[in-house]
Amino acid sequence: MAHNPSDSDNEITTTKRKLFEHDIHQVLGGREVADVLLWRNKKISAAILIGMTAIWFLFEVVEYNLVPLLCHISITIMLVLFIWSTMAQIFKWNAPNIPDIILQDYLFEDLATIFHRGFKQLLPMLHYISSGIDLPRFLLIIVSLYMLSVIGTYLSFVNLLYIGFLCMLTLPIMYERFEEEINNLVGNVLVDLRKKYKQFEKRYLSKIPRGSVKEKKRI
Secondary structure (H helix, E strand, C coil): CCCCHHHHHHHHHCCCCCCCCCCHHHHCCCCHHHHHHCCCCHHHHHHHHHHHHHHHHHHHHCCCCHHHHHHHHHHHHHHHHHHHHHHHHHHCCCCCCCCHHHHCHHHHHHHHHHHHHHHHHHHHHHHHHHCCCCHHHHHHHHHHHHHHHHHHHHCCHHHHHHHHHHHHHHHHHHHHHCHHHHHHHHHHHHHHHHHHHHHHHHHCHHHCCCCCCCCCCCC
């Protein structure tokens, strides 16, 4: 029975998948770090954004070196704490305390869990794509990495880190708010790439002659 080409096209069209199998909050760890990345705790998210922006400004614009910057920050913090503690004793104010969120272990455990989970999912995905099973996605990753390498030649490492940080604080919240639209857009792009690959395979790859593999007889 002849295979209808439209059946394969329909099969490709119906194989749209979501970017993530679980909710984005669960993908990010489902705890305080996920709340920060999704701006559910707006004060902490804004404070982190302002702090990282200040660090980027000092490194990239003011051109601070790392060691002098750390020393000056430490001196400033110690002076502020010293003045605050002295004034608190004189005027009976509350003494300065380190925020509890900085001292809690789960914050760093959540960060480590997110990076470990992402790395654990990245390796099998790269192995699957590199095996040639999904050639459109393989070509898409190759082109994306090449474009990233070209961008990296024009940007410093600090700028790349800051852009990556901005992506971490913007892309998850954008995906959560426009999940359906983004899934449809990415799904349509992947489906279009698979269709183009099927056409390329039918026109060119299928016409490449392949010799029959025969078992050699042992003498």
